[in-house]
Amino acid sequence: MLANLANFQIILGSQSPRRKELLQGLNIPFEVKSIDVEETYPSQLVGVDIPMYLAEKKADAFAESMNSNTLLITADTIVWHEGRVFGKPRDKADATRMLKSLSGKTHQVITGVCISTLDKRKTFHVISEVRFARLSSDEIEYYLQNFSPYDKAGSYGVQEWIGYIGVEYIEGSYFNVMGLPVQRLYAELKRWKK
Numbered sequence: 001m002l003a004n005l006a007n008f009q010i011i012l013g014s015q016s017p018r019r020k021e022l023l024q025g026l027n028i029p030f031e032v033k034s035i036d037v038e039e040t041y042p043s044q045l046v047g048v049d050i051p052m053y054l055a056e057k058k059a060d061a062f063a064e065s066m067n068s069n070t071l072l073i074t075a076d077t078i079v080w081h082e083g084r085v086f087g088k089p090r091d092k093a094d095a096t097r098m099l100k101s102l103s104g105k106t107h108q109v110i111t112g113v114c115i116s117t118l119d120k121r122k123t124f125h126v127i128s129e130v131r132f133a134r135l136s137s138d139e140i141e142y143y144l145q146n147f148s149p150y151d152k153a154g155s156y157g158v159q160e161w162i163g164y165i166g167v168e169y170i171e172g173s174y175f176n177v178m179g180l181p182v183q184r185l186y187a188e189l190k191r192w193k194k
């Protein structure tokens, strides 16, 4: 599959183990490279523009390691709730605050993805709506004690215990919530022309 990309060396520019696992699901050869990028963005940006900006910022960081055969994939995931961004929590208090705020409500998880080659760039976003059941303080405390929310947008991993007991439904892609909208990414890669 994706014979149109046969001459490309596909690079996933990400430190996220979930993104690696998700891209592996597409069964295409790729390498992982990572560069530290400060995840800051202009304060006037809202909603979908934030993860798209950050996906492009991550792509910019790889500019010097690109050659004519490189096809780079970078991404960023945010939780967008009641007009605010929930990124990775600073500390336990921050994580508790985010989970209490998500409890019993519906929020959006938005992933921005940037596909780039030396001479072309395509950036898109995918939104999933996630409905959380009411979480008790004990459940939030148990999750924070036993799992690691600190590398995850919104302080939760849908693929972890809290997703099992707390997520009532998802409208949209589950994989997008985990960090990479693989179906849409595949569709974009399929129509990629050099």
Ligand SMILES: Cc1cn([C@H]2C[C@H](O)[C@@H](COP(=O)(O)OP(=O)(O)OP(=O)(O)O)O2)c(=O)[nH]c1=O
Residues within 6 Å of the ligand: 013, 014, 015, 016, 018, 019, 034, 039, 058, 075, 076, 077, 078, 079, 109, 151, 152, 153, 154, 156, 157, 158, 159, 177, 178, 179
């Ligand atoms: C909402 C949610 C996020 N996440 C993860 C996906 C992303 O790894 C992380 C959001 O942080 P990102 O900044 O998007 O990604 P990252 O810093 O982990 O990796 P990189 O920038 O190098 O690509 O949160 C889950 O694993 N499960 C979830 O349910």
